[in-house]
Amino acid sequence: MKKFETDLNNLVDQTASMGDLVTSLLDKSINALCEQNYSNANEVIEEYRKVDDFDNSIEEAALQILLLYQPTAIDMRIVATILKDITYMERIGKYSNNIAKAALYLKDREVVDHMEGIPEMGKIASEMVRMVTRAIKTRDISKFGELRSMDDKLDRYMLKIVDNNVAIMHEYPFTVDSCTYYISVSKYLERVGDHACKIAEKVTYMVTGERVNID
Amino acid sequence: MPEEASENFAVAGLPMDGEPLRKFEDSTINVEDLDLWYGQKQALFGVNLSVRKNHISALIGPSGCGKSTLLRTLNRMNDLVDGCRTEGKIELEGQDIFASDLSTLELRTRVGMIFQKPNPFPMTIRDNITYGPKLHGITDRKELDVIVEESLRKAAIWNEVKDRLNTSAMALSGGQQQRLCIARALSINPEIILMDEPTSALDPIATSKIEDLATDLKKDYTVVIVTHNMQQASRISDYTGFMYLGKMIEFGQTKEVFNKPRKELTERYITGRFG
Numbered sequence: 001m002k003k004f005e006t007d008l009n010n011l012v013d014q015t016a017s018m019g020d021l022v023t024s025l026l027d028k029s030i031n032a033l034c035e036q037n038y039s040n041a042n043e044v045i046e047e048y049r050k051v052d053d054f055d056n057s058i059e060e061a062a063l064q065i066l067l068l069y070q071p072t073a074i075d076m077r078i079v080a081t082i083l084k085d086i087t088y089m090e091r092i093g094k095y096s097n098n099i100a101k102a103a104l105y106l107k108d109r110e111v112v113d114h115m116e117g118i119p120e121m122g123k124i125a126s127e128m129v130r131m132v133t134r135a136i137k138t139r140d141i142s143k144f145g146e147l148r149s150m151d152d153k154l155d156r157y158m159l160k161i162v163d164n165n166v167a168i169m170h171e172y173p174f175t176v177d178s179c180t181y182y183i184s185v186s187k188y189l190e191r192v193g194d195h196a197c198k199i200a201e202k203v204t205y206m207v208t209g210e211r212v213n214i215d
Numbered sequence: 216m217p218e219e220a221s222e223n224f225a226v227a228g229l230p231m232d233g234e235p236l237r238k239f240e241d242s243t244i245n246v247e248d249l250d251l252w253y254g255q256k257q258a259l260f261g262v263n264l265s266v267r268k269n270h271i272s273a274l275i276g277p278s279g280c281g282k283s284t285l286l287r288t289l290n291r292m293n294d295l296v297d298g299c300r301t302e303g304k305i306e307l308e309g310q311d312i313f314a315s316d317l318s319t320l321e322l323r324t325r326v327g328m329i330f331q332k333p334n335p336f337p338m339t340i341r342d343n344i345t346y347g348p349k350l351h352g353i354t355d356r357k358e359l360d361v362i363v364e365e366s367l368r369k370a371a372i373w374n375e376v377k378d379r380l381n382t383s384a385m386a387l388s389g390g391q392q393q394r395l396c397i398a399r400a401l402s403i404n405p406e407i408i409l410m411d412e413p414t415s416a417l418d419p420i421a422t423s424k425i426e427d428l429a430t431d432l433k434k435d436y437t438v439v440i441v442t443h444n445m446q447q448a449s450r451i452s453d454y455t456g457f458m459y460l461g462k463m464i465e466f467g468q469t470k471e472v473f474n475k476p477r478k479e480l481t482e483r484y485i486t487g488r489f490g
């Protein structure tokens with residue numbers, strides 16, 4: 001039983017660390033794009049490998065726990081939640097990686113200042129990821145009620161960014177490269193919000209045993 | 216002694232209130248407010264249980280919690296224990312099982328039992344099966360042959376023994392002996408089959424066969440099983456009751472009891488955080 005507790009706690013700690021990692025990658029990728037901080041972009045691309053490593057090692061440890069201990073009730077819900085959440089986290093890491101690559105791609109290209117909305121989206125998305133990944137460890141879901149309105153904000157920002165960038169492309173065709181990337185980034189961030197909501201749904205299930213729909 | 220020494224641990228501060236009786240519309244047995252004493256020692260306290268027809272109900276709980284006692288009360292096997300007395304009500308299809316108009320022979324015909332250790336009679340396979348029907352007055356050889364084949368088929372052992380019906384049942388493997396005992400119970404066509412840790416003496420393959428068999432049997436019978444193996448309870452049962460210190464702490468759908476138990480005590484037990 002003591003070994004089981006240790007294994008389960010390690011699993012939760014590893015997942016929380018994976019959450020911290022993808023949150024930091026997301027922050028760095030937004031900074032790389034918005035502040036042209038290319039060293040951050042390179043760091044994200046480099047560190048993204050660790051996300052994959054986490055994904056594999058946590059999955060393996062979770063399956064090992066299922067195999068060895070056949071957990072029930074809250075223990076089973078923790079393992080089931082983690083098995084789903086690492087996939088959402090891996091996607092968030094992937095989107096951060098894509099944003100970092102976009103920052104590098106746009107480095108030598110001619111752009112106009114039409115990034116409005118992206119820093120704001122980055123901030124909201126990052127806060128959502130931070131909130132939900134922290135809850136895997138703390139089991140505190142009291143702030144999950146805010147997620148829906150945060151997610152709605154991301155959706156509205158994305159639509160606005162698409163409209164703005166399409167208009168700019170019509171007027172200044174040389175911005176097609178950068179505008180297309182900004183539109184993509186806004187979509188990535190909108191998806192990050194969706195994944196954060198999915199994580200929150202699973203964590204709610206983990207804590208309460210109830211299935212909820214957040215996004 | 217019918218109940219092994221109590222190994223219950225105190226779980227301080229957790230509520231110990233028992234489940235109220237929630238009768239299923241298609242229930243077959245209803246236990247209401249059952250108290251039971253072995254001499255001075257009370258073993259069951261106000262137990263309520265509704266057993267749903269054609270479903271498998273599992274009873275789980277630590278050693279000495281009363282689950283086997285409850286099971287044995289359902290066909291009055293505890294009557295054989297000196298100093299055992301009960302208060303409360305047990306109804307089988309609405310009929311009081313303690314009433315004088317229901318003999319224990321009839322009750323045990325309708326409610327069969329499978330024990331932890333396979334206990335074939337020291338006679339041939341065929342005679343094991345025909346023993347009960349003969350007691351009930353069936354003597355026609357052809358009729359008995361039909362009963363033998365049907366019972367062994369239902370217990371998923373016919374193909375393994377059909378060519379050696381006249382050999383000793385004692386030569387069968389443990390798993391085969393247990394299925395033979397199930398076939399023997401089926402030979403007198405019971406409504407309910409009680410199983411008291413039927414696989415605890417068997418290897419995993421034999422266990423898996425008994426589990427498959429229990430699942431098949433619920434089409435025609437109602438099964439109540441006592442098990443120490445919680446994974447077994449979660450695999451095969453539709454309903455699970457968690458007992459502790461002689462009380463029915465929680466009873467509900469198996470998937471809910473194992474996924475999200477209502478009581479803290481149940482959660483502690485099934486997650487191994489007990490005592």
